[in-house]
Amino acid sequence: MTIDTCNFKDQKVIVRVDFNVPLDENGKITDDTRIRGAVPTLKKILDEGGALIIMSHMGKPKGKVNPKFSLGQITDAVSQALGVPVQFAPDCAKAADQAAALKAGEVLLLENLRFYPEEEGKPVGIEKTDPAYEDAKKAMKASQKEFAKTLASYADMYVMDAFGTAHRKHASTAVIADYFDEDHKMLGYLMEKEVHAVDNILSDIKRPFTAIMGGSKVSTKIGIIENLLGKVDNLILCGGMTYTFAKAMGGKVGNSICEEDKLDVALGVIKQAKEKGVNLVLGVDCVAGDSFSNDCNTQVCPSDDIPDGWEGLDAGPETRKLFVDAIKDAKTILWNGPAGVFEFDNFTGGSRAIAEAIAEATAKGAFSLIGGGDSVACINKFGMADKVSYISTGGGALLEAIEGKKLPGVVAIKD
Ligand code: AMP
Numbered sequence: 001m002t003i004d005t006c007n008f009k010d011q012k013v014i015v016r017v018d019f020n021v022p023l024d025e026n027g028k029i030t031d032d033t034r035i036r037g038a039v040p041t042l043k044k045i046l047d048e049g050g051a052l053i054i055m056s057h058m059g060k061p062k063g064k065v066n067p068k069f070s071l072g073q074i075t076d077a078v079s080q081a082l083g084v085p086v087q088f089a090p091d092c093a094k095a096a097d098q099a100a101a102l103k104a105g106e107v108l109l110l111e112n113l114r115f116y117p118e119e120e121g122k123p124v125g126i127e128k129t130d131p132a133y134e135d136a137k138k139a140m141k142a143s144q145k146e147f148a149k150t151l152a153s154y155a156d157m158y159v160m161d162a163f164g165t166a167h168r169k170h171a172s173t174a175v176i177a178d179y180f181d182e183d184h185k186m187l188g189y190l191m192e193k194e195v196h197a198v199d200n201i202l203s204d205i206k207r208p209f210t211a212i213m214g215g216s217k218v219s220t221k222i223g224i225i226e227n228l229l230g231k232v233d234n235l236i237l238c239g240g241m242t243y244t245f246a247k248a249m250g251g252k253v254g255n256s257i258c259e260e261d262k263l264d265v266a267l268g269v270i271k272q273a274k275e276k277g278v279n280l281v282l283g284v285d286c287v288a289g290d291s292f293s294n295d296c297n298t299q300v301c302p303s304d305d306i307p308d309g310w311e312g313l314d315a316g317p318e319t320r321k322l323f324v325d326a327i328k329d330a331k332t333i334l335w336n337g338p339a340g341v342f343e344f345d346n347f348t349g350g351s352r353a354i355a356e357a358i359a360e361a362t363a364k365g366a367f368s369l370i371g372g373g374d375s376v377a378c379i380n381k382f383g384m385a386d387k388v389s390y391i392s393t394g395g396g397a398l399l400e401a402i403e404g405k406k407l408p409g410v411v412a413i414k415d
Helices: 033-047 071-082 096-100 133-152 175-179 189-203 222-229 241-248 260-276 317-327 349-363 373-381 396-402 408-414
Strands: 012-016 051-055 087-089 107-110 157-160 185-187 209-213 234-237 279-282 285-289 298-302 311-315 332-336 367-370
Touching: 012 033, 033 051, 033 071, 033 189, 071 087, 071 107, 087 096, 133 175, 157 175, 157 408, 175 408, 185 189, 185 408, 189 367, 189 396, 189 408, 209 222, 209 317, 222 234, 222 260, 222 396, 234 241, 234 317, 241 260, 241 279, 241 311, 260 279, 279 317, 285 317, 311 317, 311 349, 317 349, 332 349, 332 396, 349 367, 349 373, 367 373
Parallel strands: 012 051, 012 157, 051 107, 087 107, 157 185, 209 234, 209 332, 234 279, 332 367
Antiparallel strands: 285 298, 285 311
């Protein structure tokens, strides 16, 4: 069944969305891309006379109730996005009565799924090294099935539209699909679009292909970096990773973020890039600050010669030129992770230079895909969202899909 061919009249539909939106300290949404992303699927169901049960996670409450991560905070925003009132179920495993009472056109938002450890299905309070761990894991898998079954019991149909968590085999993203037959489960529009955008990058690579990987750490991105080395012509590594590379090559990085235990990994990346003929672009200079704050004193210095007490917080002017050169004539572009601490207004320059070069290349016909919460926040902060080809709502899911891994959230519906 596909979302396009399905008619939802008089159907109760449970939809897994990714409403894991960033909130400020007052609980106000700072970027609603993910809510907007789910609207086409949710509206189609409502417009055809279906009733909606929406479920999502938010943050990492680790299986415990935590008001900081309550989806109750976004009920109004969801209501505004859909143009109808939204009811709230404060306990996602005890929402049977509220779900049963829903009429056509009505919407029920369930509380954060991850308040239940069953959602992620990992045993809590027990170390992997504990001899009892395997039994605890088995027991948790069984209760995960029960939890998924409870969620499934609320509805006639299941729609998976949470690309951001499609790389996880959780109760609501994959296990629940076992309780619906082929005619009663499907991917939503957002999932279809995301999967298509990844296919676009992987199946028909127009060259040159430039990937830009930024963010804070090498360790979380090494899998995709190694994978990209087999695919791209230019690989820009920026953000906090810069300093692990600089240190690995014998540089002095002051207080910059640096993963001391990943120096060999960095050297391995440099070696592989050479062997594969990939143009690896690393920062040569940076804007360093004398503290981790927007208003610190700054100076431009070589990325591998940062004075003691200073830390690299953004790409420097020479580096920006190198980035722009590797991006502006590209025909396929992938960007994940900012080039500096873009949350501080004084350190957005490197990321802005990247965004502008991507916009220029896109205007000349390149296909550009931006993914990962932070790069999306960046492009939105610069008001340039309409100048790139596709903005993905996925971070980890996008990268795993590009690595060629099958996403459990897709497999659960399609295989
Ligand atoms: P990630 O979650 O690994 O994609 O990293 C995103 C974060 O990296 C953002 O919050 C940035 O502020 C941060 N980041 C980027 N460049 C730097 C840097 N030079 N030093 C510290 N953090 C950085």
